[in-house]
Amino acid sequence: MDHDRKIMICWILAAVFSPVFGEENWKATVVKTIEALVGSCVVLPCTFTHPEGQLPNSRLRGIWHRNDDNNEMLYHEDETKIQDSFKDRTKLLGYLDDPRKPKFGPLKPAVEGKPYTVTCSIRHTCASHWPEITWSRGSKDDIIEVHKDINGGIWETESILAFIPEEKDDHTNLTCTAKFHGGKSSSTAFMLNVKRMENYNHIIISVVAVAATAVIFGLVCVLMVKKYKKRIQELQSRDGSQQPPNYKKDNDDNDA
Numbered sequence: 001m002d003h004d005r006k007i008m009i010c011w012i013l014a015a016v017f018s019p020v021f022g023e024e025n026w027k028a029t030v031v032k033t034i035e036a037l038v039g040s041c042v043v044l045p046c047t048f049t050h051p052e053g054q055l056p057n058s059r060l061r062g063i064w065h066r067n068d069d070n071n072e073m074l075y076h077e078d079e080t081k082i083q084d085s086f087k088d089r090t091k092l093l094g095y096l097d098d099p100r101k102p103k104f105g106p107l108k109p110a111v112e113g114k115p116y117t118v119t120c121s122i123r124h125t126c127a128s129h130w131p132e133i134t135w136s137r138g139s140k141d142d143i144i145e146v147h148k149d150i151n152g153g154i155w156e157t158e159s160i161l162a163f164i165p166e167e168k169d170d171h172t173n174l175t176c177t178a179k180f181h182g183g184k185s186s187s188t189a190f191m192l193n194v195k196r197m198e199n200y201n202h203i204i205i206s207v208v209a210v211a212a213t214a215v216i217f218g219l220v221c222v223l224m225v226k227k228y229k230k231r232i233q234e235l236q237s238r239d240g241s242q243q244p245p246n247y248k249k250d251n252d253d254n255d256a
Contacts, residue, residue: 029126031153043093045125045153049182062092100124101186102133102178110165110194120176120188121158123150129181133159136175136189170194 028048036042044064064075073081075090082090105119122131130147144160159176175189 029128034153043153047126060097064090099178099180099184099186101188102176104176104188104190107190110169110192112165112167112170112194112196114164114197115162116165117160117162118174119158119160120178121156122178122186123154123156124180125153125155126181127155130155131157131181132179133157134177134179135159135161136173136177137161138163165192165194167194167196170196 026048028046030044030046034042034044061077062075063073066072066074072083074083074086075092076082077092079087100122102120102122105121107118108116110116120133120135122133124131127149133145135143138161142162144162146158146160148156148158150156157178169192172192173189174192175187177185177187179185
């Protein structure tokens with residue numbers, strides 16, 4: 001085969017076989033066709049289901065081979081079994097057992113009494129059975145779920161939780177759990193820090209008290225000033241209407 005016409009497969013995702021793969025409950029699902037660019041890389045997605053119970057970790061193997069020839073290996077953990085034309089060109093991605101953990105979107109500060117939203121997402125390869133995302137708080141009415149096709153056999157389920165934080169929510173864990181088809185699940189958590197609303201009541205009360213005191217003091221001062229002026233006017237009026245007793249006699253003596 002001409003080297004320029006070879007499809008360079010540099011990433012392969014989890015094709016699974018095991019000694020019990022032939023049993024009825026074991027099933028692998030792969031894409032039927034996929035377009036790839038010569039000289040580039042391509043991801044070939046594959047998912048599998050298995051009987052209920054604990055997976056035998058030590059017996060799981062991921063293998064890719066041609067459909068018409070099981071012995072023509074495109075990927076195997078034993079590199080000596082890989083066809084020479086595919087050696088150093090293939091690699092297994094994904095997880096045969098433990099699922100990926102969901103990821104939170106950018107976390108914004110939470111403020112007491114104000115609406116708050118947080119996003120949790122998980123990528124997967126099973127479009128027929130979306131992962132179920134649940135939260136440690138909130139109800140279905142508080143949650144919006146979005147499904148995205150990332151392309152290349154990868155999908156993403158995104159869950160958006162909206163709620164109004166309270167003081168009691170400060171320093172509590174918020175957990176997002178993704179449950180996959182087949183029974184496996186994984187969780188991610190973070191500690192929620194709630195910023196309290198500024199309380200200006202004490203400032204307002206102080207200002208009102210000071211203002212009221214100033215008004216009362218001003219009224220008292222005005223009343224005192226008016227009373228003082230009135231008293232002065234009364235004294236002045238009294239002094240002007242009554243002369244000293246010896247005033248006229250003294251003047252008569254001087255005239256003599």
